[in-house]
Amino acid sequence: MMGCEMNPADTLLYLSIILPVHNEEHRLPVTLQELEIFLSQQNFSYEVIIVENGSHDRSYELAYEFCKDHPRFKVLREKERGKGLAVRTGMLNARGQYRMFCDVDFSMPVGEILRFLPPNNPNADIVIGSREAPGAVRYDEPAYRHFIGRIFNTMVRFAVLPALQDSQCGFKLFTGACADDVFHKQTLTGMSFDVEVLFIARRSGYRISEIPVPWYFNPDSRVRLLDDSLRMAVDLFVIRRNAARGIYGSG
Ligand SMILES: Nc1nc2c(ncn2[C@@H]2O[C@H](COP(=O)(O)OP(=O)(O)O)[C@@H](O)[C@H]2O)c(=O)[nH]1
Numbered sequence: 042m043m044g045c046e047m048n049p050a051d052t053l054l055y056l057s058i059i060l061p062v063h064n065e066e067h068r069l070p071v072t073l074q075e076l077e078i079f080l081s082q083q084n085f086s087y088e089v090i091i092v093e094n095g096s097h098d099r100s101y102e103l104a105y106e107f108c109k110d111h112p113r114f115k116v117l118r119e120k121e122r123g124k125g126l127a128v129r130t131g132m133l134n135a136r137g138q139y140r141m142f143c144d145v146d147f148s149m150p151v152g153e154i155l156r157f158l159p160p161n162n163p164n165a166d167i168v169i170g171s172r173e174a175p176g177a178v179r180y181d182e183p184a185y186r187h188f189i190g191r192i193f194n195t196m197v198r199f200a201v202l203p204a205l206q207d208s209q210c211g212f213k214l215f216t217g218a219c220a221d222d223v224f225h226k227q228t229l230t231g232m233s234f235d236v237e238v239l240f241i242a243r244r245s246g247y248r249i250s251e252i253p254v255p256w257y258f259n260p261d262s263r264v265r266l267l268d269d270s271l272r273m274a275v276d277l278f279v280i281r282r283n284a285a286r287g288i289y290g291s292g
């Protein structure tokens with residue numbers, strides 16, 4: 042943004058929302074409705090990109106039907122499973138000046154999206170929702186889930202991202218230029234893609250703001266606790282190895 046006198050409606054496309062979708066036939070229709078109502082009340086232009094992959098249910102068909110009646114919404118599809126793959130596809134196909142990915146369950150209330158956008162967080166290239174920053178509240182999360190999350194975060198901080206308190210919250214906003222740059226360099230396609238993308242961003246000198254969000258635990262999860270946790274731990278070493286091999290460029 043070039044200053045507060047600029048009217049977001051003047052720009053070509055202000056905000057892109059990317060929704061990664063895997064077996065979401067129950068939650069998706071409600072979320073699309075809510076998102077449409079919220080976005081249509083704003084004074085800026087927007088697009089919503091739904092990226093479905095690997096579902097065994099009617100997620101894609103439901104998304105397709107919704108998009109037919111809502112021209113600002115579109116749906117893309119990838120063959121392989123993986124949240125990281127879906128988010129990358131969405132980010133690189135988006136045209137917004139700001140691009141944000143959001144979990145379909147909207148465990149953070151949809152209205153919070155505005156807190157990620159200017160004039161908040163001046164100077165940030167990336168704004169990430171955090172369940173650990175001062176002021177954040179976690180509702181209904183079982184202690185064991187929080188505990189597993191904190192173990193992972195300790196590993197993340199130790200291995201790749203010092204001082205970052207929550208890399209895994211499903212709500213993150215990037216400026217368009219930053220998204221084009223970092224998502225091109227992303228290699229991981231699973232659940233730990235956030236860590237890699239933030240690692241690449243930091244190395245490249247982008248500024249990351251962590252903002253506290255109210256977050257409601259949803260027991261209906263696509264995360265396979267054991268499989269995905271192990272994979273995510275291994276991925277931290279993959280990131281370090283990639284960095285050592287120069288795969289993310291110098292920096
Ligand atoms: N496209 C795509 N999205 C996925 C995949 N796995 C998870 N997601 C999406 O990632 C988001 C977060 O998943 P969720 O089950 O809420 O994770 P949790 O909150 O960590 O338990 C949801 O929008 C899921 O549909 C995947 O393989 N492909």
Ligand SMILES: [Mg+2]
Pocket residue numbers: 144146148259261262
């Ligand atoms: Mg969730």
